[in-house]
Amino acid sequence: xxxxxxxxxxxxxxKAVKKPAAPDYRIVVGLGSCGIAAGGHxxxxxxxxSLKKAKLNVQVSDTGCVGMCYSEVLLxxxxxxxxxxTYGNMTxxxxxxFVDEHxxxxxxxxxxxxxxxxxxxxxxxxxxKQKRIVLRNCGDIDPEKIEDYMAHGGYQAxxxxxxxxxxxxxxKEVLDSGLRxxxxxxxxxxxxxxxxxxxxxxxxxxxxxxxxxxxxxxMDRSVLEGDPHNVMEGMLIAGYAIGADEGYxxxxxxxxxxxxxxxxxxxxxxxxxxxGKNIMGTKFCFEMKIKEGAGAFVCxxxxxxxxxxxxxxxxxxxxxxxxxxxxxxxxPTNINNVETFANVPWIIxxxxxxxxxxxxxxxxxxxxxxxxxxxxRGGLVEVPMGITINEIIHEVGGGIKDGRAFKAVQMGGxxxxxxxxxxxxxxxxxxxxxxxxxxxxSGGMVVMDDTTCMVDIARFFLDFTQKESCGKCTFCRxxxxxxxxxxxxxxxxxxxxxxxxxxxxxxxxxKISSLCGLGQTAPNPVLTTVxxxxxxxxxxxKDKTCPAHSCKELLKYEIVPEKCIGCTAxxxxxxxxxxxxxxxxxxxxxxxxxxxxxxxxxxCKFDAIKVR
Amino acid sequence: xxxxxxxxxxxxxxxxxxxLAKYKGNKGALIPVLQEVQxxxxxxxxxxxxxxxxxxxxxxxxxxxxxxxxxxxxxxxIGKHLVRVCHGTACHVGGAEKISAAIEAGLSVRDGETTAxxxxxxxSVACLGCCSLAPVxxxxxxTFGRLTPESAIKAVKEY
Numbered sequence: 136x137x138x139x140x141x142x143x144x145x146x147x148x149x150k151a152v153k154k155p156a157a158p159d160y161r162i163v164v165g166l167g168s169c170g171i172a173a174g175g176h177x178x179x180x181x182x183x184x185s186l187k188k189a190k191l192n193v194q195v196s197d198t199g200c201v202g203m204c205y206s207e208v209l210l211x212x213x214x215x216x217x218x219x220x221t222y223g224n225m226t227x228x229x230x231x232x233f234v235d236e237h238x239x240x241x242x243x244x245x246x247x248x249x250x251x252x253x254x255x256x257x258x259x260x261x262x263x264k265q266k267r268i269v270l271r272n273c274g275d276i277d278p279e280k281i282e283d284y285m286a287h288g289g290y291q292a293x294x295x296x297x298x299x300x301x302x303x304x305x306x307k308e309v310l311d312s313g314l315r316x317x318x319x320x321x322x323x324x325x326x327x328x329x330x331x332x333x334x335x336x337x338x339x340x341x342x343x344x345x346x347x348x349x350x351x352x353x354m355d356r357s358v359l360e361g362d363p364h365n366v367m368e369g370m371l372i373a374g375y376a377i378g379a380d381e382g383y384x385x386x387x388x389x390x391x392x393x394x395x396x397x398x399x400x401x402x403x404x405x406x407x408x409x410x411g412k413n414i415m416g417t418k419f420c421f422e423m424k425i426k427e428g429a430g431a432f433v434c435x436x437x438x439x440x441x442x443x444x445x446x447x448x449x450x451x452x453x454x455x456x457x458x459x460x461x462x463x464x465x466x467p468t469n470i471n472n473v474e475t476f477a478n479v480p481w482i483i484x485x486x487x488x489x490x491x492x493x494x495x496x497x498x499x500x501x502x503x504x505x506x507x508x509x510x511x512r513g514g515l516v517e518v519p520m521g522i523t524i525n526e527i528i529h530e531v532g533g534g535i536k537d538g539r540a541f542k543a544v545q546m547g548g549x550x551x552x553x554x555x556x557x558x559x560x561x562x563x564x565x566x567x568x569x570x571x572x573x574x575x576x577s578g579g580m581v582v583m584d585d586t587t588c589m590v591d592i593a594r595f596f597l598d599f600t601q602k603e604s605c606g607k608c609t610f611c612r613x614x615x616x617x618x619x620x621x622x623x624x625x626x627x628x629x630x631x632x633x634x635x636x637x638x639x640x641x642x643x644x645x646k647i648s649s650l651c652g653l654g655q656t657a658p659n660p661v662l663t664t665v666x667x668x669x670x671x672x673x674x675x676x677k678d679k680t681c682p683a684h685s686c687k688e689l690l691k692y693e694i695v696p697e698k699c700i701g702c703t704a705x706x707x708x709x710x711x712x713x714x715x716x717x718x719x720x721x722x723x724x725x726x727x728x729x730x731x732x733x734x735x736x737x738x739c740k741f742d743a744i745k746v747r
Numbered sequence: 748x749x750x751x752x753x754x755x756x757x758x759x760x761x762x763x764x765x766x767l768a769k770y771k772g773n774k775g776a777l778i779p780v781l782q783e784v785q786x787x788x789x790x791x792x793x794x795x796x797x798x799x800x801x802x803x804x805x806x807x808x809x810x811x812x813x814x815x816x817x818x819x820x821x822x823x824x825i826g827k828h829l830v831r832v833c834h835g836t837a838c839h840v841g842g843a844e845k846i847s848a849a850i851e852a853g854l855s856v857r858d859g860e861t862t863a864x865x866x867x868x869x870x871s872v873a874c875l876g877c878c879s880l881a882p883v884x885x886x887x888x889x890t891f892g893r894l895t896p897e898s899a900i901k902a903v904k905e906y
Binding site (some may be wrong): 155168169172173204205208347348349350351352354356387388389390391426427428430431432443444445446447448449450502505506507508509513514515545548579581583587592595596603651683720 | 775782791801820835836872880
């Protein structure tokens with residue numbers, strides 16, 4: 136848990152800067168989790184090696200997620216004159232040429248550029264429709280240096296709030312901005328703060344919910360890794376507003392790098408007097424602690440999360456009382472999500488009107504989305520509310536991978552639903568997305584093409600929620616299990632007449648008889664896929680076929696005799712020797728023996744094997 | 748069901764006591780204590796849970812309840828390296844099942860099991876949060892993205 140990767144240890148240590156002349160180039164390597172996974176540390180090591188030989192006056196630093204995850208490893212070059220060049224898909228063996236041509240000779244390697252301040256490039260459209268508030272520093276500053284954050288206006292919002300505004304004025308500003316909870320439910324943040332401020336108590340808490348459990352979502356991880364001080368500043372302002380003096384970061388156990396950077400950020404803020412007693416010379420005192428989650432999706436629910444901080448099983452309880460009245464250890468507590476807090480410093484500095492000028496009538500500001508799945512440019516994007524789903528997918532995301540057809544987008548993770556391509560003109564705001572049957576959610580957007588089976592996707596999410604149900608409510612515990620069993624038999628070709636109706640009945644019952652959001656929303660993936668893709672369910676049940684050719688048990692592999700030349704390649708890769716035939720004569724697949732592994736299709740050069 | 752008294756100088760006990768001392772008097776210490784003991788000892792043995800129960804004055808039943816609620820805690824030892832194959836939405840859509848199948852076949856284990864030589868434990872996890880590099884896996888704390896069945900098993904075998 137301590138180190139981001141063991142490879143980090145082998146890196147050359149950054150030397151203390153000994154006041155040299157300003158460097159000719161400042162190079163920034165993207166080292167968020169994505170960058171590291173794509174080989175960021177190896178690229179940086181190779182870069183340092185090449186630089187050693189070149190003897191140039193260059194400064195190298197790290198940054199968090201840049202957003203263009205599809206082009207990781209990314210590397211920025213800042214020139215003294217303000218020009219900035221971004222390289223994508225960097226590998227260790229590209230470093231020598233990069234150092235030689237760009238740094239030594241001053242000629243950027245045009246083929247590898249993905250973004251540059253002095254020329255237009257195809258990937259510019261990735262940024263054209265984005266509006267970066269939460270991500271304003273991500274991929275720009277070094278998240279391990281508080282000075283970098285401060286040089287970008289960091290902690291000025293806290294100073295403004297503490298010295299020039301009363302707690303009520305801070306709350307009013309947030310209320311007027313129209314900011315709503317970015318964890319997914321969309322409750323007005325200012326109202327939540329008002330409730331917590333209005334609660335009586337000798338002790339109050341602020342909790343930051345960083346238990347990003349939706350599979351397919353990585354916004355909070357990227358923000359915590361890329362700009363930890365921004366989130367902390369938002370929490371401090373909230374603490375001042377409601378009258379709390381202690382805060383907890385609750386971070387998922389799977390995010391070791393985020394935890395490491397938060398620990399560092401807390402240390403640095405303490406040294407500067409932004410945490411502790413009498414912050415910035417005022418009466419405001421605040422302590423910050425980190426609690427690492429232990430792997431339970433239900434802990435994203437606020438009452439379960441608090442139980443987990445208290446050291447108990449993370450099981451939700453009935454509300455009211457709401458946390459604002461009785462939360463952590465029975466004290467008034469305000470819980471917001473990472474992205475919500477990350478908006479706050481910007482709102483305080485730029486004013487509620489600037490924030491409210493973006494978005495739609497009921498959904499203000501911007502929203503961060505994690506674009507993933509079958510999309511050409513997957514990554515982290517921040518767009519103004521009110522943009523359409525089509526704009527995000529086709530313009531920002533560059534369309535579907537490999538030129539295939541856009542089928543649906545899954546929003547809101549296991550609590551959300553699948554929005555079909557036909558509803559691509561839906562605008563992104565809490566209410567419009569809600570009308571489709573999906574939810575805005577925390578920001579996961581998993582894009583699906585025509586090879587994705589919608590029944591299988593519903594089964595996938597039910598498998599997840601069924602495992603993650605804490606077991607407290609019977610309908611959630613047993614109902615999700617029954618739904619999963621039905622979905623499993625449908626995808627295995629054993630679906631029965633009436634299964635769809637049974638699914639819908641169970642779904643309704645689970646929704647109304649579960650205590651927390653997990654159970655109340657668990658049926659959504661099934662409900663939306665039945666609503667928009669009912670014919671796929673029917674094909675599985677009645678015709679025993681999977682239109683997307685995805686459900687293994689329903690596939691049938693056949694050799695087209697006219698196309699088969701009898702090269703025997705397929706027979707040689709078949710693990711169960713189900714393919715027989717003489718050399719130079721058409722082969723045959725024994726349907727009984729075939730295990731549908733797909734090896735033969737991948738091997739055949741003559742397109743002679745058909746999958747039905 | 749072994750009894751602890753009578754055993755002399757259990758080296759594990761020293762490590763547990765160090766963790767307990769660090770959290771003495773802290774509110775909500777149970778989960779961090781379990782986490783740190785697991786990091787120090789690899790898993791949570793019955794003896795460890797007993798020692799923690801005594802140290803924190805929390806009933807063993809309650810500790811067992813917490814330890815079995817959260818997926819992070821293990822009550823059985825694991826292999827030298829932990830291979831976590833991501834089965835989040837993006838990885839699922841991107842073919843995570845084939846990655847798991849390749850690793851399980853390559854190491855001759857099933858999901859959740861440890862290899863006979865004790866070198867690897869393989870498990871599927873919900874989401875590692877590197878969705879744009881799907882399919883993804885982690886070996887210990889190293890993340891590998893854009894996997895194919897071949898590259899996945901190759902990366903594992905390099906450990």
